[in-house]
Amino acid sequence: MTRSARPVAFVTGVVVVVLALAYLVYGGIQQGATYWVTVGELRHEYPAAPPGRVRLGGTVVPGSVAWDVSHQHLRFAVTDGVDAIPVRYSGVVPDIFAEGRQVVVEGRLSADGVFAATTLLAKCPPKYTPADPQKRVPG
Amino acid sequence: MLADLGRFSLLAALVLALYALAAAALGGRARLPGLVTSAARALAAMAALEALAGAILIVALVRRDYTFAYVVAHVRDGQALGYDMTAFWSGMEGSLLLWALILSGYTLAAVRSIARTRPRLLPGVVGVCAGVAAFFLFMLTAVTPPFVTAPFPPADGQGMNPLLLNPWMAIHPPTLYLGFVGLTIPFAIVVAGLLTGGADEGGVLLARRWMLWAWYCLSMGLMFGAKWSYVVLGWGGYWAWDPVENAALMPWLVSTAFLHSVLIQERRAMLQQWTVSLVVLAFGLSIFGTFLTRSGVLSSVHSFTQSPLGGYFLGFLALSMVAAFGLVAWRWEGLRSEHTLDSALSRESAFLLNNVVFLAVAFTVFLGTVFPVLSEAVTGRRMNVGPPFFDHVVTPLAVVLLLLMGVGPLLPWRRASTASLRNNFLAPGAVGIILALGLLAAGMRAPGAVLAFALSGFVAGTVVLEFARGVRVRRAHGEEGPVRALAALVLQHRRRYGGYIVHLGILLLFCGVTGSSVFSTQRLATLRPGEAVEVGEYRVRYDGLRQSTRSGTLVITAALRAFSGGRDLGPLDARRNLFLTGQDSTTDIGLRSTLRDDLYVTLVGWTAGGDATLRLLVNPLVVWIWAGGLVLTAGAAIAMVPERRPARVREVVPAGAWSPGGL
Numbered sequence: 001m002t003r004s005a006r007p008v009a010f011v012t013g014v015v016v017v018v019l020a021l022a023y024l025v026y027g028g029i030q031q032g033a034t035y036w037v038t039v040g041e042l043r044h045e046y047p048a049a050p051p052g053r054v055r056l057g058g059t060v061v062p063g064s065v066a067w068d069v070s071h072q073h074l075r076f077a078v079t080d081g082v083d084a085i086p087v088r089y090s091g092v093v094p095d096i097f098a099e100g101r102q103v104v105v106e107g108r109l110s111a112d113g114v115f116a117a118t119t120l121l122a123k124c125p126p127k128y129t130p131a132d133p134q135k136r137v138p139g
Numbered sequence: 140m141l142a143d144l145g146r147f148s149l150l151a152a153l154v155l156a157l158y159a160l161a162a163a164a165l166g167g168r169a170r171l172p173g174l175v176t177s178a179a180r181a182l183a184a185m186a187a188l189e190a191l192a193g194a195i196l197i198v199a200l201v202r203r204d205y206t207f208a209y210v211v212a213h214v215r216d217g218q219a220l221g222y223d224m225t226a227f228w229s230g231m232e233g234s235l236l237l238w239a240l241i242l243s244g245y246t247l248a249a250v251r252s253i254a255r256t257r258p259r260l261l262p263g264v265v266g267v268c269a270g271v272a273a274f275f276l277f278m279l280t281a282v283t284p285p286f287v288t289a290p291f292p293p294a295d296g297q298g299m300n301p302l303l304l305n306p307w308m309a310i311h312p313p314t315l316y317l318g319f320v321g322l323t324i325p326f327a328i329v330v331a332g333l334l335t336g337g338a339d340e341g342g343v344l345l346a347r348r349w350m351l352w353a354w355y356c357l358s359m360g361l362m363f364g365a366k367w368s369y370v371v372l373g374w375g376g377y378w379a380w381d382p383v384e385n386a387a388l389m390p391w392l393v394s395t396a397f398l399h400s401v402l403i404q405e406r407r408a409m410l411q412q413w414t415v416s417l418v419v420l421a422f423g424l425s426i427f428g429t430f431l432t433r434s435g436v437l438s439s440v441h442s443f444t445q446s447p448l449g450g451y452f453l454g455f456l457a458l459s460m461v462a463a464f465g466l467v468a469w470r471w472e473g474l475r476s477e478h479t480l481d482s483a484l485s486r487e488s489a490f491l492l493n494n495v496v497f498l499a500v501a502f503t504v505f506l507g508t509v510f511p512v513l514s515e516a517v518t519g520r521r522m523n524v525g526p527p528f529f530d531h532v533v534t535p536l537a538v539v540l541l542l543l544m545g546v547g548p549l550l551p552w553r554r555a556s557t558a559s560l561r562n563n564f565l566a567p568g569a570v571g572i573i574l575a576l577g578l579l580a581a582g583m584r585a586p587g588a589v590l591a592f593a594l595s596g597f598v599a600g601t602v603v604l605e606f607a608r609g610v611r612v613r614r615a616h617g618e619e620g621p622v623r624a625l626a627a628l629v630l631q632h633r634r635r636y637g638g639y640i641v642h643l644g645i646l647l648l649f650c651g652v653t654g655s656s657v658f659s660t661q662r663l664a665t666l667r668p669g670e671a672v673e674v675g676e677y678r679v680r681y682d683g684l685r686q687s688t689r690s691g692t693l694v695i696t697a698a699l700r701a702f703s704g705g706r707d708l709g710p711l712d713a714r715r716n717l718f719l720t721g722q723d724s725t726t727d728i729g730l731r732s733t734l735r736d737d738l739y740v741t742l743v744g745w746t747a748g749g750d751a752t753l754r755l756l757v758n759p760l761v762v763w764i765w766a767g768g769l770v771l772t773a774g775a776a777i778a779m780v781p782e783r784r785p786a787r788v789r790e791v792v793p794a795g796a797w798s799p800g801g802l
Binding site for chain 1: 300301302372373374375480484488491492495496499502503506507510511514520521522523524525526527528529531532535536539663665723724725726741743744752754
């Protein structure tokens with residue numbers, strides 16, 4: 001089909017879809033985007049003013065996991081090998097969540113220094129690439 | 140030794156694939172049919188060698204031969220024999236071998252039919268299939284070899300991740316792979332068509348049959364994955380916009396777009412450039428999807444580049460996409476269509492708009508999936524977009540698609556007249572409006588849900604109208620009863636009416652997703668034995684904890700009983716299985732499904748005193764989603780059975796005509 005033969009109305013339709021998509025994507029990113037941070041970044045780069053919602057990646061500190069019945073939430077700490085941050089989370093705990101495993105938590109750092117997580121993702125224990133304990137875990 | 144034999148057969152298969160690639164390329168260029176035949180034979184031998192390698196892996200898994208590293212990683216004593224076999228595809232090496240195996244099965248079938256019907260395409264198809272097979276065999280020999288052995292085998296293996304020990308997870312990956320790999324054959328056919336000369340429409344139509352199969356397998360794979368997520372993971376949902384889920388959704392969206400646009404190509408000989416590009420894109424997304432699923436790069440907390448697999452996959456992806464799209468560009472003029480769009484208000488333009496929206500959804504999913512990498516490249520900071528992003532963008536687009544699903548079949552080809560519009564839209568439109576008013580009167584206040592259900596009613600009305608009209612036309616011409624007429628109608632125009640049945644399945648799915656995402660209620664409660672909690676219209680009583688052991692597992696059961704109003708609905712137990720070896724645990728949800736809603740209970744935690752913390756959800760209409768999958772299967776099966784009388788392609792249709800048998 002030749003360009004001039006395309007009905008104007010149809011081209012308008014496509015333009016409308018594309019513009020609507022751009023608008024929706026922009027709104028979605030404004031609403032849903034979160035920064036990835038490491039424990040070290042959260043500890044040292046934002047000591048005074050905690051940023052908004054972030055994704056925090058790290059390893060669950062062995063011995064730190066406790067189930068708080070009265071508040072119905074889980075408490076644990078995540079570490080990047082150097083620093084650690086306490087986390088509290090209420091919601092569904094993935095079956096593969098366990099001490100020493102890698103997790104991603106999403107939420108915000110509250111004023112008392114505890115990371116209040118609303119999402120908890122756990123990662124299967126790595127079978128192929130054993131983690132190097134000497135290295136900081138990248139966020 | 141078995142492992143050596145396995146390694147050797149994969150290596151020999153790689154050599155044969157490379158030979159087939161070279162021979163097909165040379166034979167195609169120099170027009171030496173003998174060489175092309177020999178390339179096809181090499182592919183048959185390659186398939187046999189891959190089958191041997193597959194059989195060796197199966198034998199090793201079933202015999203629990205712990206000299207194989209792969210067996211150690213995925214099998215352990217005490218694991219059910221059935222799961223020892225599904226361990227074949229629970230790891231990366233086995234999955235890639237499965238990919239290669241399915242590909243060679245498809246290749247043999249495609250080569251057979253193409254040699255018979257379109258010998259001109261044979262060198263191209265053999266060449267492309269050999270090329271793709273060579274890539275996977277290279278991965279299997281050099282990068283992720285499945286036949287690695289250990290000199291000192293352990294006494295027992297590690298076994299599969301307990302979350303994977305579930306029937307849905309056993310069939311989910313192979314189904315998805317049947318779909319992913321199925322996209323290679325249309326790609327090969329289209330590339331072969333482009334290589335032999337631009338406008339081979341027959342090639343695209345042949346590709347359509349394969350695409351329909353691949354699309355169906357992808358649909359089922361997605362469905363099985365959703366079911367697994369719902370019943371095993373215990374979070375109460377079935378879709379989380381996880382990168383691994385998105386990986387399968389993207390090719391599904393693009394192949395759905397293709398299945399619609401190819402209708403216009405067939406009917407009106409338009410849009411060849413577009414359909415061909417969609418086939419190439421779908422193949423690219425299948426490779427990208429395999430890469431995402433297998434390497435697990437995005438779901439991990441690590442970045443893209445740390446997987447050894449990633450570089451090879453992305454390299455192969457880039458190479459194949461540049462080559463194929465380069466080919467499309469080279470043949471662009473030859474693919475130009477003779478017909479043009481007559482009117483913006485026609486079935487063609489509704490289909491085109493449908494394609495634009497499907498691609499918009501696919502683009503959104505892609506953008507959201509790679510957003511962490513993209514944002515890191517652009518801003519230097521890694522950002523993530525989660526389900527809110529996808530819901531925000533995809534929901535309105537899905538509503539537009541739903542609207543088009545109703546509008547498309549009612550618009551006549553070429554150009555719609557006002558009279559035909561009124562005639563076509565009156566009854567289904569009324570159904571939608573009455574449904575909307577009914578729901579509002581019944582007290583439904585969520586505007587999005589009312590809109591979605593009303594649109595679903597409208598679309599269902601259009602589908603029923605299409606069936607009714609077809610039956611009426613048949614009965615006007617003959618002496619058939621209504622049931623006979625309906626059966627004959629569907630059987631004679633299988634693709635058209637199979638397609639409508641698929642639409643009904645999608646409608647059920649859409650209603651299920653709407654109901655369960657808008658009206659889900661949940662509650663977290665800690666109960667003492669004997670206490671009860673209300674959730675939705677249900678009351679759940681907790682009768683205490685039970686403890687038992689079952690083959691290496693400590694099972695904690697919260698004994699529950701569900702009531703609705705005064706009615707006793709019987710026991711509803713929620714369990715946690717704690718594996719005595721290691722830290723793993725799994726959840727068995729308490730689930731009571733009805734057409735109306737699901738009562739879904741997870742045991743979250745408990746105390747030594749016998750208190751239990753439960754998470755209770757009432758998810759309306761979830762069963763409709765699974766029912767939609769069944770209806771979709773029925774429709775796809777009808778559409779896939781070859782028609783007895785092949786429909787004439789490209790009839791000239793008068794503007795505004797409605798044709799009972801057309802499409």
